[in-house]
Amino acid sequence: MEAGLAFGVPVALVFAGMIFVGAYKAWRTLKTDYDLLGLLFFQGLLDATVAGSLYGMTQLWVILAMLPVAAVAAKKPLRPLRQADVSPLRPG
Secondary structure (H helix, E strand, O other), rough: HOOOHOOOOHHHHHHHHHHHHHHHHHHHHHHOOOHHHHHHHHHHHHHHHOOOOOOOOHHHHHHHHEEEEHHHHHHHOOOOOOOOHOOOOOOO
């Protein structure tokens, strides 16, 4: 982990915690409407691991910032569509 070598053990622990929390939230979003976000996180994590630059991977940081919003939005139930919302010009 280059974060541990560059910034020391405390920052490496924070970084590892953020990655583990991100992986947990990404795993939880796989069964919701935001499943693509979870898949992109795991794809970015694999890509960054193979490339050897976890700390400098922009895609991983952007998705990591978007995951809490997706987790909150996934908990809210969607309201059912009324007939007037689906076809407002339909008579009756």
